[in-house]
Amino acid sequence: MKVRISKEEEVEEQPLSPMARVFQSPEVDYCAVTIMGFKTKFCPDVLLDALKHNVSKHPRFSTKLSEDGAKWIETQVNVEDHVVVPIIDPEEIGEDGQGFVDEYISRLTTIPLDRSRPLWDMHILNVKTSDAEAVGVIRSHHSLGDGMSLISLMLACTHKTSDPDNTVIPSLKRRQAVPHGLRKQGGWFLRSIFTFGSTMRLIWNTSVDMLLLLATILFLEDTKTPLKGGANVGRNPTRFYRRTISLDDIKLIKNSMNMTINDVLLGVTQAALSRYLSRLYGKKNEEEGVLTSNQNHLPSKLRFRAGCTVNLRSDIGFKPLADMMAKDSKCRWGNYFSFIILPFSIGLQTDPLVYLKISKSTMARKKHSYHAALVYFIIKIILKVFGAKAAAAIFNRPVVNLTTCVSNVIGPTEEISFRGHPIAYIAPSNYGQSQALLVHYMSYAGKMIISLAVDLTVIPDPHKICDDMEESLKDMKAALSERGLL
Template identity: 20%
Template sequence: MRQLTALDAQFLNAESATTSAHVAGLAILDPLGGVLDRETLAALLRERMHLSPALGLRLSEVPFGLDHPYWEPDPAFDLANHLFETEVAAPGGEYQLADAVARIHARQLDRSRPLWEMHLLRGLAGGRVAVYTKVHHAAIDGVSGAETLAALLDLSPEPRVIDVTPPPAERGPSLAGMLYGAAVRTATHPVRALGSLARAAAELDAIPLAAGLPGARQIAQAARLVAGDRRPRPELPGLNVPRTPFNGPISAERRLSFGSVPLKDVKDVAKRHGMSVNDVVMALCAGALRTWLRDRDALPEEPLIAAVPVAVRTTGARQLVGNHISAMVTPLATNVADRHARLHATRSMMRTAKRRFAAASSSWLHELCSLLPPPVTRLASPAIFRLASVACPPINLIISNVPGPQFPLYLCGARVLSYYPISVLTDLSGGVNITCFSYDGMLDFGVVACPERLDDVWSLLRHLRAALDELLDERVGDELGDGVGVDLVSG
């Protein structure tokens, strides 16, 4: 019997009429002359679902919302409620596929069933097919999501043999057990909340929005001294969030763009400038966002503030349901016009943010979610998110880079050509989210946006490619002595 943590439950609490808190991936596949249909996918899921616990569990709510929900096996599980087939509009290009997926991504998952769906999308140009899969963020984080995906994939077109022996059946929580647990946790919540407050206060100078409060740094230093923590903390630059068109209340609609760039080129830029691949990704995003905002006369003088999700799952942990994540907050060098200076500024900012994150407690996100009693958090979160988006957004957007395998994978014998991650939008985190996934020599970008906040999501993807193109042109010019451009790979 697993109970959701405060952080897990917050992803449920964040949902509203305009917010759906699931994460997703869009796989583009080449059937290699075979057939990938719904029946084949269904057979694969029936054979391997037991390898991914989150796929068979549904929520069990505590009466009156007195405590966080529990996970329990779904006794009436029906694959027909989770596996669907859709025909993409002609001519089946990337725009038509993106429109079809955006409509599916905007819809919330049914909480009376296990919180996931898989959609087979047919009718793509070139005989390809796509598989879009979404799972609620309350059930998985980046690591557990990758492991869930890996359970369905193979290293060759020939599917591997799987032990179909199901694990021992779990018992769902009893009503008496849930009410007893709720009573105990309600009675002890003030004490636990004080502990969470003290631990969060120790990182006050690194928490979005809170870092800008008067005396935040002094309060954090005092809290660390009281706790006996004398480790030095690098000082972060200012985390004041400028206003942008994509910050504010979002609508329920979504728009999506996706595309790929060669990972080799990104690694080459990283090597030449003494940066990590993730640093280059951040610099590309900064350049793309700068161009998009400048073209609309909306570029703030201050750098944008981005949150970067970080996995904090302990080595060897096998808990495949729930979240073990934190967030690193850093300025983006959107205020730097020169591409070289922007790269160097990004390298400096990211080094400081990484050192600060490594020296700090990684639990501050969980501690913040634990401050209020579950019934209060459940009722107040959507209103707090919307109010904060208007009055004082804590960040401008979320940027995530998920490492993946550098070799081809197969689904039901079909080769996975690309895998585009698609993440969550909330009032609090802004109307655009950029996520990338490295796979088989490529860096696959998925950009999701609210159309009322970012009116042309494909232009942002083009700016991402152009930002890398600038750096590649520089490399070619150095090597050949000319200004030959580089044609990037399209999604």
């Protein structure tokens, strides 16, 4: 629709999508942040020129919210208002460039985006760190789009370092849902049995998942551990920590165990958090004078769960930005995602491969359920019938009762550059959630980048979680090697 502002001026208005309405609620005020390290010092004029020709014309990056928060309104974008290049005194940086950058980004999480203009900004820090000559920080309100949408926009603005005339679009293939042997000609009877059994499991799994979701909304809360946040955590400053591990090692384990990369990452996460928590409980026991020869200091029967984001687009994988913006695209721009609840197996295992077997089994079970699609459908219905506040409450309540959230995004397989500035790493994350720990993974140019978003008042030593992730991956690889499975 169009709204007439004056006799000469008309402004386009577009309604917000259901998930965008949810994210505009005060209870679910999430912001996406993408941290990029550059291999050279960054020229701000290059960024301003690129924004004027590209991003400022994007339908979501050139619109602001209406006063009631229900519609997008087209507006003129002054890109200088959205780009911040602070003048930094070298004495202020000191010897720890990374510490300065981390503190700067943490302060940003306490400064809300200006709602009188498009909800995004970019910060350029020409500060040398251990793995970059400069750092760029992109903030965008989650109502603008999900991770896949925002990364697709970034890819549209970059190019291969080795081939400046071409962009990089990551590809992703679906795994076969039906065993290959059942696809052979003449296997109609076996296919019928498989289909019937699969349908019954699908109905059962979905029913159980929805009952557990309802319980989580109403009363079922995770056990209070040193990693568990609270309802007010989202208002505290968020600190981001990053670690790079080998993507080749992850693929090696994936192929040896016949699983997916997501399965491996989930196994590594459970192993690392088990190590971390056991160490903390061990220190607590020492302080209380409780001595034991057992290396496992974890309490029994811990309820520890993670929310895991799920892409709902029928056409998976990244697509060129123009395709995502097309009206009838199967890979539409926006917030087309939901979540599932993953139970974590927190406990010290003598065999590190047990974590991988558990994660593979858990993910196989969750893939055979309509949980994610039903959550999205229910939120849409509640939004239409009861309004955005009720829908936001339904969305946020499970987040508060869970311990953490985990996501994985496939990134460029080759190094990319932004107008002659090679990118060393890309670390996407979020802030604003009522959780003290968020874990994001993103592959990039043969590496897997771990990005943790933490509340330091709850988790004062998040770098140790990164250490535990590295050690867990090494232990899994070593265990496979000892058994001759690599």
